[in-house]
Amino acid sequence: MNGNAPTQRPAQAPGVFAAVGLPPIIWLLALFLAPLAVIWAYSFGENRTLVDIAITGNWANYARALKPLYLAILMKSLGFAALTTLICFILGLPVALAISFASPRGKLLLLLAVMLPFWTNLLVRTYALMAILRTEGLINAGLGAVWNALAVPLDADPFTPLPLINNNFAVVLGLVYVHLPFMVLPLYAALDRLDRSLIEASLDLGAGHLATLWRVVVPLALPGIVSGVIITFIPALGAYLTPDLLGGTSSQMIANVIERQFRSANDWPFGAALSFLLMYMTFAALLLQAFIRRRSEAAR
Amino acid sequence: MRAGPLDYLARWPLRLWLALVGLFLYLPLVSLVVFSFNDSRRISVWRGFSLGWYRTLFEDGELVAAFGNSLVIAAASTLISLVLGTAAAILLWRFRFAGKAALEATLGLPVVVPEICLGVAFLVFFTAVVPWPTELPWPLNLGAIIIAHASFSFSFVALVVRARLASFDPALAEAARDLGAGEWAIFRDIMVPHLVPGLVAGALLAFTLSLDDFVITFFTSGPDTITFPIKVYSMVRFSVTPAVNAASTLLILLTAALTALALWLQGADIAKQAAA
Amino acid sequence: MPEVSRRALGGLAIALALEGCSRRWPKGANGEEQRLNFYNWDTYTGETTLADFEAATGIEVTMSHYGNNDELFARLRAGNPGYDVIVPSNEFVTRLQISGMLSPLDHARLPNKANLAPQFVDVPYDPGRRWSMPYTWLALGIGYRKSRVDGVPDSWKWVLDSDRYSGRIGLLAEGDDLIRLGAKYLGHSVNGVTPAIMEQVTQMLIRQKRHVKLFHHDEGQDLLAAGEIDLVVEYNGDIAQVMAEDDDLDFVVPREGTLLNSDCLCIPAGAPRPDNAHRFINFLLDATVGAGIADTIRYPTPNGAALALMPADYRDNRAIFPAGPGMERSEYGRFRSIGHIRAVEEAITRVMAA
Numbered sequence: 001m002n003g004n005a006p007t008q009r010p011a012q013a014p015g016v017f018a019a020v021g022l023p024p025i026i027w028l029l030a031l032f033l034a035p036l037a038v039i040w041a042y043s044f045g046e047n048r049t050l051v052d053i054a055i056t057g058n059w060a061n062y063a064r065a066l067k068p069l070y071l072a073i074l075m076k077s078l079g080f081a082a083l084t085t086l087i088c089f090i091l092g093l094p095v096a097l098a099i100s101f102a103s104p105r106g107k108l109l110l111l112l113a114v115m116l117p118f119w120t121n122l123l124v125r126t127y128a129l130m131a132i133l134r135t136e137g138l139i140n141a142g143l144g145a146v147w148n149a150l151a152v153p154l155d156a157d158p159f160t161p162l163p164l165i166n167n168n169f170a171v172v173l174g175l176v177y178v179h180l181p182f183m184v185l186p187l188y189a190a191l192d193r194l195d196r197s198l199i200e201a202s203l204d205l206g207a208g209h210l211a212t213l214w215r216v217v218v219p220l221a222l223p224g225i226v227s228g229v230i231i232t233f234i235p236a237l238g239a240y241l242t243p244d245l246l247g248g249t250s251s252q253m254i255a256n257v258i259e260r261q262f263r264s265a266n267d268w269p270f271g272a273a274l275s276f277l278l279m280y281m282t283f284a285a286l287l288l289q290a291f292i293r294r295r296s297e298a299a300r
Numbered sequence: 301m302r303a304g305p306l307d308y309l310a311r312w313p314l315r316l317w318l319a320l321v322g323l324f325l326y327l328p329l330v331s332l333v334v335f336s337f338n339d340s341r342r343i344s345v346w347r348g349f350s351l352g353w354y355r356t357l358f359e360d361g362e363l364v365a366a367f368g369n370s371l372v373i374a375a376a377s378t379l380i381s382l383v384l385g386t387a388a389a390i391l392l393w394r395f396r397f398a399g400k401a402a403l404e405a406t407l408g409l410p411v412v413v414p415e416i417c418l419g420v421a422f423l424v425f426f427t428a429v430v431p432w433p434t435e436l437p438w439p440l441n442l443g444a445i446i447i448a449h450a451s452f453s454f455s456f457v458a459l460v461v462r463a464r465l466a467s468f469d470p471a472l473a474e475a476a477r478d479l480g481a482g483e484w485a486i487f488r489d490i491m492v493p494h495l496v497p498g499l500v501a502g503a504l505l506a507f508t509l510s511l512d513d514f515v516i517t518f519f520t521s522g523p524d525t526i527t528f529p530i531k532v533y534s535m536v537r538f539s540v541t542p543a544v545n546a547a548s549t550l551l552i553l554l555t556a557a558l559t560a561l562a563l564w565l566q567g568a569d570i571a572k573q574a575a576a
Numbered sequence: 577m578p579e580v581s582r583r584a585l586g587g588l589a590i591a592l593a594l595e596g597c598s599r600r601w602p603k604g605a606n607g608e609e610q611r612l613n614f615y616n617w618d619t620y621t622g623e624t625t626l627a628d629f630e631a632a633t634g635i636e637v638t639m640s641h642y643g644n645n646d647e648l649f650a651r652l653r654a655g656n657p658g659y660d661v662i663v664p665s666n667e668f669v670t671r672l673q674i675s676g677m678l679s680p681l682d683h684a685r686l687p688n689k690a691n692l693a694p695q696f697v698d699v700p701y702d703p704g705r706r707w708s709m710p711y712t713w714l715a716l717g718i719g720y721r722k723s724r725v726d727g728v729p730d731s732w733k734w735v736l737d738s739d740r741y742s743g744r745i746g747l748l749a750e751g752d753d754l755i756r757l758g759a760k761y762l763g764h765s766v767n768g769v770t771p772a773i774m775e776q777v778t779q780m781l782i783r784q785k786r787h788v789k790l791f792h793h794d795e796g797q798d799l800l801a802a803g804e805i806d807l808v809v810e811y812n813g814d815i816a817q818v819m820a821e822d823d824d825l826d827f828v829v830p831r832e833g834t835l836l837n838s839d840c841l842c843i844p845a846g847a848p849r850p851d852n853a854h855r856f857i858n859f860l861l862d863a864t865v866g867a868g869i870a871d872t873i874r875y876p877t878p879n880g881a882a883l884a885l886m887p888a889d890y891r892d893n894r895a896i897f898p899a900g901p902g903m904e905r906s907e908y909g910r911f912r913s914i915g916h917i918r919a920v921e922e923a924i925t926r927v928m929a930a
Contacts, residue, residue, distance in 0.1 A: 006470045007396040016483050017395055024388035024454070028406055032451045035425035039417070042424065047914050050675045051653050053428075069922065073929050095321050098314045110318075112563060117325050119559045121512040123529050124548040127536050128328035131335070131545070135804065138331050141345055166790055180325065238414030240515055245536065249785050252928045255416040262420050262519070264646040264751075265921040272424075275417045282412060427654040534643075537795060 043272035053269060061273035070257070070274070077253040080168075080243075081236040084175040088183040088232050089225075091176070096187035097217075100194075111188065118181035126245050129174050133164040133246070140164070170246040171253075175236050182235065183228045190224020191217070223293045230289045234282050254278055329552065336545035353546040363531055363547065370528035373442050373517075374510035377449035381506040382499060384450070385457025390491075392458075393465045410452040411459075419519035422448040426520060441525055448520045449510040456509060457502035464498025504562035508555055604634065608849040612856055614639045615648065615659040617839070620712075622869040629859050635852050643794070644750075652677055656846035660853040666701045666838045669708045670911040678707045679843040685854040688861035691881035696838070701910065708840035709857055710878035712813070715836055715898055715906060716753060717829040719797060719815035724806040730902070732761035732830045735807055737780055742787035746799055746808040749791040751924030752917075753835060754781065756909060757809070761832050767910045771919065778923045782930040800825060811837075813875030816895040820874070827895035833905025838878065 010017040043062065045055040064070070099110045117125060132138045140161040147159040164170060194217065202212040218225065240255035247253075254274065261271025339350035357363055388407060392400065410418070426444040468491065476486050492499075514529045521530055528551065535544045601609040614626075618641040626637040640659075642648045645668040651657065652672070664672055672678050683689060689697075689709060696710045718729050725741065735745050736758055748754060756766040758777030769777075789805050796810040801818040808815075815827040841860060843853045859865055866882030876896050877883055883891065890896060 005393050005466070008394055010395055010397050013394075013483070017391070017397075020387040020391040021395075024384045024391065024407075024458075025403070027384055027451070027454070028403075031447055032410065033406070035421035035429075036413075036417070038425055038429050039421045050649075050671055050914065051677075069926055069929060073925070076929070091321055091324075094314055094317045098318055108563075113322065114325070116556060116559065117329060119508055119512070119555050120329065121514065121529055121548070121551050121555070123514050123533055123536070124332070124551055125329070127532075127544060127548060128332040130536070131332060132328045136345075177324070177328070180321075234412060234414065238416050240416050249788055249791060250928065250930060252925075255414070257925060258416055258420065260921070260925075262423060263650060264644070265917065266646065266649065267918060267921065268424060270918075271420060275414075275420055278414055279417050282414060286412060427650075537793065 039272045039275060042269050043276050045269040045272075047267060047269060050266065061270050062277070064270060065273045065277055073252065073257055074254055074277070077237055077255075080172060080175060080253060081233050081239075083172055084179060084236045085183075085229055085233045087172070087176045088180050089229065092180060092183040092187055092228070096184050096191050097213075099184075099188050100191040107192075111185070114181050114184050122178060122241055125178055126174055126241055129170075129177055130165060130245060133170055133173075135161045135163075135165070137164070165246060167248040168251050170248075171243050171251045174242040174246040175239055178239075178242060179232045179236050183232045186224050186228035186231060187221070190221040190227070193224075194220055222296050226289050226292050230285055234285060237281065238278055332545050333549045333552065336542050336549045338542045338545075341541050353542040356543050357546050357550070360543075362526070363528075366526045366531040367528045369442060369525060370511055373445050373449060373527060374507045376442070376446045377453060377510045378503050378506040380446070380450040381454040381457045382503055384454040385502055385506075386461050386495070386499065388454070388458040389461035389465055393462060393468075407455050407458055410455040415513075415515040418448070418452060419516045422451075422516065423519040445517055445520045445525060445527070448516050449513060452516065453506040453509045457506050460502040460505060461495060461498045464495055464501075468494050501562050504558050508558055511551070511555065601636070604852070606851040608852050610634050610852075611636045611638065612661065612849060612852045613637075613659045614856070615651075615662045616641060617663060618643070620663065620839075620873055622865070622872045625860070625865060625869055628865065628868075629856060632859065633852075633855060635855070637856070652844055656844045658848060659844055660847045660849050661856055662842050662844050663711055663839050664708075664842060666699070666708075666840060667909050667911045669840050669842060670701050672842065672844070673702075673707050674911075677845050679845050679847060679850060680706050681709065681843065681857075682854060685851070686858045686861065688858045688863075691861055691863055691866070691879050693878055693880035693883070696878040699838075699908070701908065702840070708842045709861060711839045711841050711860065712873070712875040713836065713838040713878050714811045714813060714875060715829055715903070716748070716757065716809060716834050717812055717815070717827055717898060717902075719800050719808045719810045719818075719825060719827050721800065721803075721806045721824055722826050723824050728826075728828055729807060730828050730831050730900075732757060732832055735809055736761055736784055738784075739787050741807055743789050744806040745788045746790050746792050746796050746805040747788050748796065748809045749793050751927075752909075752920050754809075754927075755920055755923060756835050760834060760905075761830070763832070766835050766907050767912070769916075774919060774923055778926055781927045785927060785930060811875075812895050812898055813873060816874040816893060819895055827898070829898040829900065829902035829906065831900070831902045831905075833902055833907065836906050836908045838908070 010021075041055055042053060044057050044059070045053045046060065048054045095114065099107055099114070102110055130137070134140070140159075144159040144161065147156075152158060198216055198220065199212055202216045203209070207215070237253075238255050239253060240259060243251050243253045243256055247256075255278075258271050258274045258278070261267045261274065265271075335346070336353055337349050337351065338346055339348035339352065340346075392404060392407075422444070426448075472490055473486050476490055481489075512529075514533070517527050517530060518533070521527055528547070532544060532547050532551075535547070601611045604610045612635050614637050616639055621639070626639060630636050642651065645665050648662060648664055649668060649671065652659075652662075656677075669678070683705075686709065689705070692710065696713075698704060699710075702708050718732075718735060720729055724744070729735075734740060735747065755769060755774060755777050758780055759769045759773050760766055762773065762776060762780075764773055790799070792799060792808070794814075796805075796808040797814040797818045799805050800808045800810070800815070801822055812827055812829075815825065819825045819827065841857045843850055843857075847853055860869070861879060863879065863881035863885055866877055866879040867885040870877040870879075870882060870886060870890065874890075874893075874896060877886075
């Protein structure tokens with residue numbers, strides 16, 4: 001990216017270095033890393049009184065976070081996130097493929113069309129889905145109208161609305177709905193860079209489209225695919241609003257438990273430990289991504 | 301012209317797939333907008349066209365104030381993000397120094413750290429560590445939220461500006477320096493004009509990120525610093541009427557307008573960047 | 577449309593301009609600025625209460641809302657951001673007081689305390705009423721739709737331990753309350769929840785969960801009125817409000833007894849205008865003012881003098897003033913300890929995760 005960039009040492013232009021260096025670095029340290037560091041410190045603390053927290057330096061909170069109860073919630077969150085990522089991949093790959101083979105103008109329009117919902121407020125998107133899925137929402141109202149018009153005159157029971165909301169189905173649907181654009185863009189970027197001649201060669205040699213997809217396209221586009229997977233998986237794992245609004249009585253994810261520790265359970269140290277567990281998992285996923293990228297680059 | 305083997309877009313299975321995904325993505329949003337004009341309390345049974353719910357919104361003092369808060373927070377955090385992001389971009393573009401890789405990694409953190417972790421970090425920070433002073437006049441009392449938003453959006457601005465910097469020819473700056481121009485003059489008269497599309501795109505990005513944010517704002521706002529998404533959240537929880545649809549539609553329109561503006565300004569850069 | 581947008585833009589501009597200037601209030605005879613920050617529950621005051629106070633004293637009241645006691649506590653945790661009067665529930669009066677977050681009340685400045693009904697003059701959670709004055713009292717119970725329920729569901733069994741109304745039940749999301757109601761159903765005191773009892777209740781709730789449609793955060797009465805659920809665990813005042821609009825709804829306190837609460841007026845430590853705060857609390861304890869509040873919010877009032885002024889449809893309202901064996905067995909809850917809170921939290925997480 002920095003093909004023709006100057007690469008000076010700070011000593012060569014100390015004034016400029018200070019002017020462009022100090023503000024962002026100081027801000028990062030004081031107003032981004034510091035809050036995270038405080039949370040990290042709290043994860044090693046405990047509630048002495050209702051308001052005082054003592055940093056004890058022991059791992060008690062982490063030990064508690066790894067108890068079966070919380071581990072199970074973590075597993076469920078991982079499961080939701082994995083399922084969401086899988087569905088987004090299956091839905092998104094053909095879309096990304098189609099866009100990458102469109103005309104330049106078509107690409108722009110289609111990308112815009114895919115990204116526009118992404119640029120809408122998360123709450124608005126979740127609420128839009130709620131309105132569709134509710135007992136008296138659009139889907140049920142529509143199905144009900146059709147049912148009542150066709151089946152009831154034939155002596156069938158009146159329409160019972162489908163339970164499309166306040167359950168795990170709604171949570172996964174909501175997560176897919178919110179994160180699909182996250183998957184499409186990196187997939188598109190990777191597919192767009194592909195050498196078309198390889199695909200043509202594969203087709204010429206007699207492989208079908210699906211086989212070509214699986215054995216030529218996917219391996220070549222692997223770094224991009226992994227990017228898309230990570231970019232979808234991590235936010236889905238830490239999702240708060242979707243399970244909160246769309247979930248039922250057994251849909252809580254890790255972010256909901258974390259929120260409760262800070263807002264109603266008044267147990268900041270434990271909430272901090274849970275937050276950091278989530279972050280460690282995020283970093284692990286990123287390391288995995290870097291590892292895969294390095295391996296696939298070495299293989300070229 | 302017959303479609304070639306790679307002309308996937310012309311094939312009907314793929315077109316159908318695209319159409320279905322498009323329907324999935326847009327049906328909820330379109331229905332949301334449509335029912336904001338519903339002449340009834342129901343949000344899924346159409347009774348007639350009415351602007352009544354928009355009137356209700358504008359008459360709800362709290363909602364208008366919340367919207368005002370959101371706009372101010374977005375503007376302020378955008379300004380801060382622009383300054384910090386541009387500075388960071390120039391720093392990384394021009395200089396080579398010890399710890400550069402670490403700085404780049406740290407700059408990448410706000411993009412990957414889960415929002416809930418950032419939200420609770422800022423909550424604790426502004427409650428227990430550096431309590432934001434109380435009884436501040438508006439808009440200073442929004443300071444905690446503004447700082448939180450700036451913290452997570454300036455990385456995005458740095459990314460965008462850095463991409464734009466990649467196409468800047470340092471020879472121009474060199475020539476100006478040889479002619480005796482000072483660093484500030486070079487920045488103001490040569491670099492900034494070149495960076496303008498990136499700056500505008502970055503600004504719009506930061507503004508939208510701030511306006512759209514829910515989780516981080518949820519944790520850093522208080523009863524006297526209610527923002528638009530928070531107010532809509534309590535409306536969604538307690539009274540689901542087309543008023544919520546109307547409020548959401550306004551937000552969608554604002555975001556769409558800003559995005560369209562950003563893309564129009566960036567033009568061809570987008571397609572190139574997306575492939576980069 | 578032009579009329580709406582012009583008015584709206586104008587309103588927005590004025591609102592922004594006004595708020596942009598920092599305000600100065602004149603000082604009253606007591607040396608304090610003539611204003612007051614009142615931190616209260618949502619829709620929990622009379623229609624003209626604040627305006628009447630300003631008319632009587634010249635003190636302007638700014639009211640902000642919180643959704644639950646934890647939010648109030650979290651807000652005050654790091655220091656009082658400028659509130660003068662708050663309305664915590666009885667257990668939180670205890671929590672706030674032991675954390676040093678309350679200012680003691682000066683009874684000399686609260687002559688209207690003579691209006692209080694006798695049972696509120698001295699209470700276990702605030703002996704001698706050093707820190708609080710009662711504002712309302714509440715009882716948890718079962719709100720239900722008469723036409724969809726057999727008879728009167730006068731036992732917690734129907735919501736906590738039975739599949740009779742499967743899929744039509746709404747429970748309170750407040751973990752502490754759920755556990756204690758469960759304990760009450762099993763015949764124990766709300767303040768005597770041992771680990772063994774907590775385990776019993778947790779198992780019962782886990783078994784019951786598949787029959788529960790949803791857990792609500794205080795919008796239970798709206799869900800009942802909308803027909804989403806037919807039985808809901810809610811506060812008597814909330815159900816009384818929707819009963820006024822729908823004859824098919826009713827409220828009952830189960831015969832095993834229930835948890836009682838009392839929302840109390842307190843002055844947080846570090847309140848900038850303690851004298852105004854005392855004047856406001858005294859104003860709220862006035863008989864006529866109290867009657868006005870009760871008439872709007874439909875919660876039972878602890879103010880005996882105000883009660884005497886209320887019409888029969890309030891005093892005899894069985895939702896607002898529940899009676900019967902259930903009420904005789906009802907108790908106020910008590911704050912236990914940090915360890916107990918953590919145990920409750922974990923129990924509820926287990927129920928939610930099951």
